Amino acid sequence: MGSRANGTNLISVCGKGGTGKTVITAMMARALLDSGRAGRLLVIDADPALGQLSALGARVRRTMGQIREDIIRTARRGNRDEKAEIADKVDYMVFDALSEMDGFALLAMGRTESLGCFCPVNSLLRSAIETLSRSFDTILVDGEAGIEQINRQVTQRLDTLMIVSDPSARGMETAAVVKDMVQREKIIECGKMGIVFNRVTGNEQLLEDSARRIGLSLFGLIPNDPAIAEYDLAGTPIMQLPADAPGPRAVRNVVETCLLA
Amino acid sequence: MTALDDHIRQVTEFVATMRRQGRPVRQFVLPPGANDLRAGLPIQLGAGANPGIILRSETFVELGNPDAGSCGFALWTEKPSLLEDGRVTLIGPDIAESPLASLPFGQVVMAGGAHLIGDDQVSLGQAQVVADQIEGYMVRSNSRNIWSRVSKQVGARGFSFDTLARALMFLIKSAVPRVESVEIAFVTSSKGDVLTLNEIAESAQAIGRAALKEHWKARGYDLDCDLHCGSCDDKTVCDDLRKVLATRLRKDKEAVGDDAQ
Numbered sequence: 001m002g003s004r005a006n007g008t009n010l011i012s013v014c015g016k017g018g019t020g021k022t023v024i025t026a027m028m029a030r031a032l033l034d035s036g037r038a039g040r041l042l043v044i045d046a047d048p049a050l051g052q053l054s055a056l057g058a059r060v061r062r063t064m065g066q067i068r069e070d071i072i073r074t075a076r077r078g079n080r081d082e083k084a085e086i087a088d089k090v091d092y093m094v095f096d097a098l099s100e101m102d103g104f105a106l107l108a109m110g111r112t113e114s115l116g117c118f119c120p121v122n123s124l125l126r127s128a129i130e131t132l133s134r135s136f137d138t139i140l141v142d143g144e145a146g147i148e149q150i151n152r153q154v155t156q157r158l159d160t161l162m163i164v165s166d167p168s169a170r171g172m173e174t175a176a177v178v179k180d181m182v183q184r185e186k187i188i189e190c191g192k193m194g195i196v197f198n199r200v201t202g203n204e205q206l207l208e209d210s211a212r213r214i215g216l217s218l219f220g221l222i223p224n225d226p227a228i229a230e231y232d233l234a235g236t237p238i239m240q241l242p243a244d245a246p247g248p249r250a251v252r253n254v255v256e257t258c259l260l261a
Numbered sequence: 262m263t264a265l266d267d268h269i270r271q272v273t274e275f276v277a278t279m280r281r282q283g284r285p286v287r288q289f290v291l292p293p294g295a296n297d298l299r300a301g302l303p304i305q306l307g308a309g310a311n312p313g314i315i316l317r318s319e320t321f322v323e324l325g326n327p328d329a330g331s332c333g334f335a336l337w338t339e340k341p342s343l344l345e346d347g348r349v350t351l352i353g354p355d356i357a358e359s360p361l362a363s364l365p366f367g368q369v370v371m372a373g374g375a376h377l378i379g380d381d382q383v384s385l386g387q388a389q390v391v392a393d394q395i396e397g398y399m400v401r402s403n404s405r406n407i408w409s410r411v412s413k414q415v416g417a418r419g420f421s422f423d424t425l426a427r428a429l430m431f432l433i434k435s436a437v438p439r440v441e442s443v444e445i446a447f448v449t450s451s452k453g454d455v456l457t458l459n460e461i462a463e464s465a466q467a468i469g470r471a472a473l474k475e476h477w478k479a480r481g482y483d484l485d486c487d488l489h490c491g492s493c494d495d496k497t498v499c500d501d502l503r504k505v506l507a508t509r510l511r512k513d514k515e516a517v518g519d520d521a522q
Binding site: 040061081085091092095096100102103132134135186 | 314316317318403406470
């Protein structure tokens with residue numbers, strides 16, 4: 001997939017489950033759009049739970065998981081001509097899965113049903129996503145709890161990896177594991193990497209020290225914002241939060257200083 | 262080369278039926294020479310003239326969205342006299358008459374040449390769904406469907422079916438010099454009309470696929486042969502080479518990491 005080397009700024013958000021990755025990604029999308037500097041923005045929801053749909057107020061016609069199933073079904077049961085046609089159909093199917101909203105586009109990875117690796121299918125889809133992605137200036141990926149899925153399905157290189165953690169020991173442990181996977185195991189190429197603490201209610205200095213201890217840059221501290229929980233509960237898209245609410249304001253600061261700087 | 266003369270006659274009959282049923286049918290004739298076709302076009306033509314995708318927000322007119330219905334196919338004959346070179350038939354509204362609309366889309370490219378050969382069949386099939394060679398015109402297609410978007414930028418410059426037909430005829434005549442005459446029919450009147458056209462497409466494509474297999478068979482290639490790895494005598498060799506490739510990729514990755522440090 002593209003990177004800044006060929007003009008695309010590729011940002012991925014990951015971290016322990018329940019830390020607020022989806023909500024933060026949605027607020028980042030809003031901040032990127034409001035900045036006027038993101039160009040064409042593609043949000044990729046790589047979480048099988050498809051949380052971005054409600055956070056962004058979006059609908060998708062098909063997920064990449066469904067396309068993967070179609071391809072596997074055709075490869076298993078289709079006739080020879082149908083199988084031969086798969087390569088020609090992939091770009092059409094991926095474009096069909098692209099959901100276009102006001103100012104940005106969304107691609108939902110969705111769930112994979114078929115057991116088994118099916119590496120060739122994943123490679124085929126990744127190649128199609130890469131082709132599609134070249135048309136965007138900024139790509140924001142809301143990842144699963146880990147980053148393996150991003151590596152497998154979406155990309156091999158990131159400009160920025162943002163690890164989201166809550167102010168808990170377990171959140172920090174996950175962040176440390178992700179950092180090790182990237183730096184030591186080279187699971188993915190990454191330009192810069194940092195941590196964002198979510199739902200912060202104090203102890204800022206302690207969190208800054210914790211980030212330093214595990215060797216991660218501190219991208220920002222997102223305060224606990226009751227409006228986010230209210231929107232989440234009511235099913236109101238997070239993107240519609242007032243720009244001056246504490247959460248969106250803090251996220252905008254992260255976007256301006258760490259992603260667009 | 263197996264000709265599809267009967268299908269060309271069916272398209273002619275389809276146009277006559279549409280006219281009888283009161284659809285708006287317009288016909289015009291474009292000049293035969295490639296240079297004349299290109300002269301005065303308000304857009305660029307050629308490889309890379311339309312890199313990437315056109316998002317909905319950038320779209321002047323969308324043609325053949327999966328919900329609206331689409332059908333695209335090519336027919337050929339060894340009797341150029343069956344066709345009137347340069348003739349364009351438009352059933353339904355033109356692009357310039359439908360700003361911001363999403364129209365159903367049928368496209369039939371009919372090419373004639375006394376000396377057409379089997380390879381030309383492939384070139385014609387590809388040339389009629391050029392994905393990136395017409396500025397401001399994006400195409401996603403599979404064997405039956407053609408989904409395209411005209412950008413607002415070229416819409417403002419007067420992009421119409423006249424423009425599209427000129428571009429397609431130029432590209433086809435450039436790609437397949439043995440083509441002596443080209444006719445194109447566009448249908449945007451209704452999804453039902455496009456589906457009717459699709460019946461001709463299905464039959465023509467079945468004949469075309471069979472002809473292609475025969476063509477390759479005559480050259481010593483059997484497109485129906487079983488090529489899966491499990492039945493191949495060289496599977497062990499390929500497995501070993503895959504391991505070599507994996508090792509090489511890992512070393513490359515490590516080298517990049519070492520350089521970065």
